[in-house]
Amino acid sequence: MRNVLEPAVRDCVTAVSSTFQAVFDDIEAWRVEIERRVSKVPVTSADIDELTERLVVPALSRDNAVIIGAGFVAAPGFLADTEWHLAWWLGHANTFGIGSAEPSIRRLDAVEDPLSDSFRDYTTLEWWREPAATGAAHITGPYVDYLCTDDYTLTLTVPVLHDGRMIGVVGADLYVNEVERLLLPRVRAIGAQATIINTSRRVVVSTDAHLPTGSILNIDGLDVVPCGETSLSLVR
Numbered sequence: 001m002r003n004v005l006e007p008a009v010r011d012c013v014t015a016v017s018s019t020f021q022a023v024f025d026d027i028e029a030w031r032v033e034i035e036r037r038v039s040k041v042p043v044t045s046a047d048i049d050e051l052t053e054r055l056v057v058p059a060l061s062r063d064n065a066v067i068i069g070a071g072f073v074a075a076p077g078f079l080a081d082t083e084w085h086l087a088w089w090l091g092h093a094n095t096f097g098i099g100s101a102e103p104s105i106r107r108l109d110a111v112e113d114p115l116s117d118s119f120r121d122y123t124t125l126e127w128w129r130e131p132a133a134t135g136a137a138h139i140t141g142p143y144v145d146y147l148c149t150d151d152y153t154l155t156l157t158v159p160v161l162h163d164g165r166m167i168g169v170v171g172a173d174l175y176v177n178e179v180e181r182l183l184l185p186r187v188r189a190i191g192a193q194a195t196i197i198n199t200s201r202r203v204v205v206s207t208d209a210h211l212p213t214g215s216i217l218n219i220d221g222l223d224v225v226p227c228g229e230t231s232l233s234l235v236r
Contacts, residue, residue, distance in 0.1 A: 009225060009234065012186040016196060017228025019182055020156070023067060023172055024137060027158050030055045030170045034072060034160050038167065042080035045087070048072055052087040053107075059172070060091035060105050066182070068094040069108070069148050069173035072160065073122060078167040086110040086122070088148065093175070096149050108148060120147060131159040131169050139231050142176045142204055142214045152176035152213050154204070176213055180205050187234075194236040196227070204232060 030052075037051050056070040071088030079085050088108040090096060095103055111118040122128050127140040137158045145153035157171035183205050187194050195206035195217055203211045211217060217235060225234040 008186075008189045008191060009236070012183075012190055012194070013225055013227050013234055015183055015186040016232055016234065017230055019066070019179070020139065020230045020232070021228065023156055023174065024158070026059050026067070026070075027137075027156060027170055027172055030070075030072070031158050031160050034168075034170060035162065038160075038162055041162070043078070044081045045074075045079050045085050046081075048074065048079065048085065049087045049107075053089060056089050056172075057105060060089060065091055065093065066174055066178060067091060067172045068175055068178070069096075070171065071108070072168055072170045073128065074168040075166055076123065078162075082112065084112045084114065084119075084122075086112065090148065093178075094149060094173075096151075110147070122147075127155040127157045127171060128169055131157050132166055135159055135166075139198060141198070142202060145173065148173055149175065154179060176204065180213075190236060192236055194234060197233055197235055199231045 033055060034051060052072045059065065059067050059070060068091045069088060071086065074085040076083050086108060088110065090106050090108055092103050092105060113119055130138040139154060139156050141154040142152045144151065154174045154176060155171055157169040159166045160168045160170050183196065187196065187205055188207050193208045195208060195211055196204040197217055198204060201217050201219060203213055203215050203217055219235055222235050227234055
């Protein structure tokens with residue numbers, strides 16, 4: 001039976017890998033350009049805003065864009081004129097904070113004053129913490145992102161370096177429901193219950209109605225297939 005399913009499994013794994021690799025390709029290009037441009041310090045928040053906007057807005061402007069938010073988040077103390085800074089833009093599909101207005105590409109209005117009751121120390125969050133610890137790309141989520149989307153989200157981040165130290169992360173947000181729309185047909189084509197999970201065994205996409213997004217899957221006794229170079233896996 002497994003031999004019959006194997007082509008569908010390969011197709012699913014390839015679809016997962018290519019979907020996320022396309023986003024990481026964008027992020028990697030942004031990382032390279034940011035590292036090149038900050039080679040001469042000091043760098044101000046205006047400098048990084050101008051550069052980041054120029055880099056990420058084209059990706060947010062694509063027809064049927066998968067990326068719904070993107071930008072650069074500075075390490076505390078890196079910028080010359082502010083301790084904390086998020087240079088982050090939201091896309092047309094991102095409805096965060098707009099009320100009844102028409103969605104548009106816009107800058108995230110983030111609280112950067114540590115004395116404010118609404119301030120959030122982003123260095124404690126997984127999308128920062130893991131790249132800082134490993135020096136590698138990371139997929140955070142699914143989680144409800146109250147900072148940028150207010151919905152189930154996957155955040156892809158890559159560390160940005162200068163003189164051997166991390167000066168921030170560059171990354172992108174994806175809605176989980178959009179990832180599900182893209183990948184669920186491939187998961188269903190396997191012909192049996194199948195689930196895409198992250199490194200924490202949290203469900204990203206599943207054909208099992210009893211496994212909602214974000215739930216934890218017990219993988220004991222199940223077949224786990226890595227999805228290319230992503231940190232995601234197909235479980236069946």
